Amino acid sequence: MSSVPGQYQRVLSGMRSTGKLHLGHYHGVLQNWVRLQHEYECFFFVADWHALTTHYEDPSIIGDSVWEMVIDWLAVGVNPGSAKLFIQSQVPEHAELHLLLSMMTPISWLERVPTYKDQQEALKEKDLATYGFLGYPLLQSADILIYKAGQVPVGEDQVAHVELTREVARRFNHLYGRERDFEAKAEAAIKKMGKKNAKLYNELRRKFQEKGDHEALATAQALLESQSNITLGDRERLFGFLEGGGKIILPEPQALLTQASKMPGLDGQKMSKSYGNTIPLREEPEVVEKSLRTMPTDPARVRLTDPGDPGKCPVWPLHEVYSDDDTRKWVQEGCRSASIGCLDCKQPMIDAVLKELAPIRERAKDFIEDPKLVRNIIAEGNEAARDVARDTLEEVRAAMGLNYR
Known part of the structure; x- marks a missing residue:
């Protein structure tokens, strides 16, 4: 088993620019980023090329989302002084490494990635029989390996992508790491x-x-x-x-398992843009409150006097995220005894959501009012990322015999 040397304890993580960020992104990804930036050398990027794999027919949403996404990152506390923030397509070394890795990666490795067929099934309305969609896990590998990232924060459903990256790195090192002397x-x-x-x-x-x-x-x-x-x-x-091998040019990364987001949406399902059940991070308070107040509840509670079951109510999962033990106990007892109404039940949760979103919306104003600052942050991050990526690509080219002039 190959281990990642300590010098490569970098974290690499990205988000596709395909629409507004919501509370699911905040609880599932961004809170982890804010914590990780103080523990590792972090590289966080806008994955605009990855967005094209599923939105190539209407790419306008990608361009519209890029800067809004970066503002959201900054507003939740991702700090450009603690992490490098950049846009994938502004660091062309990602694409060159992807191309070079594609020369030695068997097609069968890409076809067996579980999410390949899962995504095709989930997005039946899109034509995903494209070279780009088949190859996006290898582009992810290039994203990771170009920075020699040692840790990749993922949920369990993404571990297969990190394992593919490990296999690609292992094969590359086996083929090209054995110098003549x-x-x-x-x-x-x-x-x-x-x-x-x-x-x-x-x-x-x-x-x-x-x-x-x-x-x-x-x-x-x-x-x-x-x-x-x-x-x-x-x-x-x-x-x-x-380990009995050659020079480690591309170190194998490790999956840094993060707790899967259990953030429920407005219908009780997992919060997701595809379900249309999201609460955007910068939504106006009155819109948020209206959305939460009109959430469906336990269908058994037709009248105020009808007892309900929190376990069958889409509102209860939000209480599990936002309410303390005493409030949850009050909800459980009040719902089952019909001593509180559904709007009474929702109010503490509504207050908690509004309280969480208020500072995010407030901090975002500074960046919305100063777009030049946001672009400067990304420009600096792009260049810092390129400095690292160029060094890796120079090693890769030399190993593959492409360093002639």
């Missing part, structure tokens, strides 16, 4: 570590390769991380040499 360079790099560390490295390498001792592998990787007298290239060789 790899072992000689690795041995020379070991000597640079000094006698004591060189001896320890060799002992740990032998324990892992002969006995499969993963603790020895982790110790050896930590040892390499602590070495200041070897180059990055030597360090990558020695990571590969540890």
Whole structure:
């Protein structure tokens, strides 16, 4: 099992620009981003090319959504001082790496990704029999690998995409990581570590390769991380040499499992644009309140005096998100005994939703009123992302023999 070296503890995550962000995005993705930006080196991007895979016939929604999405990110607390924010199509290295990886990726690997058939089934009204849609998981792999991201925050339904990326990286390293004089360079790099560390490295390498001792592998990787007298290239060789392979050019990422969003929509189903049951992050308070007040309730409560069952009411899942224990107990008892009406039941939840959205809407005003600031933030993020992406692509080109002039 290949492990991700500590130097690659970067996080990469993106969102498709296909419409307004809503509370489902906030609870499912953005709250995680705000937390992760303080724990990792984070790269967050607008996935406009990915949006084209399903919206190629009407791309206007993509352009309309890009800047609105970035404003929402900033308004919820994603900080350009703590994370790099950029637009995928403004970093063309993503596309070149995607092309180069496509030369060595079997088509069958893409066809077996579970979401390929699932999405075709879910979006029957769209013609998704396209090269772009088949290849979008590989574009995701390029997105991750171009930054040598070690952690990719995903829900369980997206783990297969990270596993594909690991397979692609493994195949790439196997095909192109074995330099002609790899072992000689690795041995020379070991000597640079000094006698004591060189001896320890060799002992740990032998324990892992002969006995499969993963603790020895982790110790050896930590040892390499602590070495200041070897180059990055030597360090990558020695990571590969540890596991009996070649130089690790593209490190395998890990799935950083995040709790799946359970944010319910206005009909009790999961909040989703495709269901038309969303509450946009910057919706006007009166519209939010009206939407929540007119939500359907337990059909058994035809009259105020009819008892109900919270478990059968679309409003209850929102109480599970927003209400404290005492309020939930009050709702349960009041609904079952018919001592409270449905509007009474909804009011604490409505108040909580409005309270959550108010600071987001307020912070967004500063960015709406200063579009130049938003564009400058993205321009700086684009350039910072390109600096990293160019370095990776230079290594990839050299490994594939494309570094001639």
